[in-house]
Amino acid sequence: MKDGFHYISETQYQLLEDAEELYNNAPVGYLSFLPDGTIIRINKRLLSWLDLRIEEVLNRLKFSDLFTIGGKIYYQNHVFPLLMMQGFVNEVNFELSCRDKSIKPVLVNALTIKDKFDHPLNFRATITDISDRKKYENQLLYEKKKAETERQRFKLITDLLPELVVTTDHKGSLHFANIKALKYFGTYEANSIYDFFNFVFPAHRFLLLLNWKRSLSRIVPLEKEVRLLNAIGKYEWYLVKAIPYKEEESGDSRWLWVGISISNQKHLVSKMDEFLSIASHELKSPLTTTKAYLQLLLRNYSDHTIRKYVNKTNKQVEKLEILIKDLLDVSKIQADQMQFRFEMASVNGLLIDTIEALKTFSETHKIELKTLKEDVVVSMDRMRMEQVIINLVNNGIKYSPDSSKISVAIEKHAHYVVISVSDYGIGIPSSEVNLLFERFYRVTNALHVSGLGMGLYISQQIVHKHGGEIKVVSEVGKGSTFSIYLPVHS
Numbered sequence: 001m002k003d004g005f006h007y008i009s010e011t012q013y014q015l016l017e018d019a020e021e022l023y024n025n026a027p028v029g030y031l032s033f034l035p036d037g038t039i040i041r042i043n044k045r046l047l048s049w050l051d052l053r054i055e056e057v058l059n060r061l062k063f064s065d066l067f068t069i070g071g072k073i074y075y076q077n078h079v080f081p082l083l084m085m086q087g088f089v090n091e092v093n094f095e096l097s098c099r100d101k102s103i104k105p106v107l108v109n110a111l112t113i114k115d116k117f118d119h120p121l122n123f124r125a126t127i128t129d130i131s132d133r134k135k136y137e138n139q140l141l142y143e144k145k146k147a148e149t150e151r152q153r154f155k156l157i158t159d160l161l162p163e164l165v166v167t168t169d170h171k172g173s174l175h176f177a178n179i180k181a182l183k184y185f186g187t188y189e190a191n192s193i194y195d196f197f198n199f200v201f202p203a204h205r206f207l208l209l210l211n212w213k214r215s216l217s218r219i220v221p222l223e224k225e226v227r228l229l230n231a232i233g234k235y236e237w238y239l240v241k242a243i244p245y246k247e248e249e250s251g252d253s254r255w256l257w258v259g260i261s262i263s264n265q266k267h268l269v270s271k272m273d274e275f276l277s278i279a280s281h282e283l284k285s286p287l288t289t290t291k292a293y294l295q296l297l298l299r300n301y302s303d304h305t306i307r308k309y310v311n312k313t314n315k316q317v318e319k320l321e322i323l324i325k326d327l328l329d330v331s332k333i334q335a336d337q338m339q340f341r342f343e344m345a346s347v348n349g350l351l352i353d354t355i356e357a358l359k360t361f362s363e364t365h366k367i368e369l370k371t372l373k374e375d376v377v378v379s380m381d382r383m384r385m386e387q388v389i390i391n392l393v394n395n396g397i398k399y400s401p402d403s404s405k406i407s408v409a410i411e412k413h414a415h416y417v418v419i420s421v422s423d424y425g426i427g428i429p430s431s432e433v434n435l436l437f438e439r440f441y442r443v444t445n446a447l448h449v450s451g452l453g454m455g456l457y458i459s460q461q462i463v464h465k466h467g468g469e470i471k472v473v474s475e476v477g478k479g480s481t482f483s484i485y486l487p488v489h490s
């Protein structure tokens, strides 16, 4: 000290300047205030947030003047007593009230500076801007609320549906169930302890799982008829549909399952099967007797006119016989009682014999057969395979009234043979190709031609029992090719 002045060195001066610079421009607000709240020091950062000039603040405003009304009250009732008692406060949420009436959320840390008698001299506060954090928190809250609203909406909608609706995770653990499903399964809540597959009839479980895995890998919807266990321990028929989706909130993969009750349809179908089975058996016996009487007539009467009418009657009886045989086959397939007698038989032989027989009956069409140069022998029930080929050729004839040719060909591949029957007739609309093989299905463009829609169903079942497949390629107005794929075991 000299002349009553403090003299400081250049370096000391520089250090002071740096400290001042840091104080003013730090990314946080600093201020000091007296026990009565009067602000005695404030940094530039805080002033810029408040949009105030230093002379408007120093010795004019109190600490609590910087906050919203709620903040003022909170400061008086909680923060100030704490500062007096414990000497500090940490991370207290406040809102700064700025000049332009905008509000800035901040966190306040404050410390009491005391004299040697433990009396508070002043307080120092650090103020951190948390606008971004608040914005993020608000956004999160908003998203959460939105997801909750969506969940509520989903629940409301699905609770109104008559179907069972559940969602599961990718393993099948239940995640959500609508009221109908909760009641059906007899559970009070959708809980992950429940595995959806446990409600599926054990014999259907494996197939459903298989289909599920398949649709998972191909990302296609699943559709399967299965029996599901109800609350009183009985299994009921459901058509189960499922689609995968990603949950927006968590990004988790989920499955939405909808179960449509088909018990009534199943009951009706089984009644129809029962009726078919009884009716076809009942029809068969009088027809056999009629045939026997017709044989007797032929044997005992040589009169030309009588023989002519008996032969005509015989033809009609044969048609009836074919129909009844088909009906019987359908009911046998339904009951899984169709018998097969497999033997190793030549494919050329099968085709040559069958087509020869068909040629003698066909008056309108020429049937061309292309056999294999090198014959192949496959395991087959020859009578049943004949039945399939007769059905395909007869269909070709029936549904190509304006053409006169049917082509039958055999192709040999390494592990299978393909027998194809082509016609040049009315063809099949592509929208109906997948329905052709369903029981009693008849295509809309062919309803004027008589038929019952049993032949292709029976044919497909027979081919499946041979471990094969039957496919069709068709174009309306151009014709159709039905191909039978049969496995060759070397």
Ligand code: ADP
Binding pocket: 391, 395, 396, 399, 423, 425, 426, 427, 428, 436, 441, 442, 443, 444, 445, 446, 447, 450, 451, 452, 453, 454, 455, 456, 457, 480
């Ligand atoms: P049906 O011929 O007795 O009606 P099918 O089961 O043999 O029964 O055939 C089912 C339906 O498929 C037929 O009603 C017909 O509409 C269609 N269809 C079958 N074969 C052909 C074909 N070759 N060309 C066009 N439509 C066909």
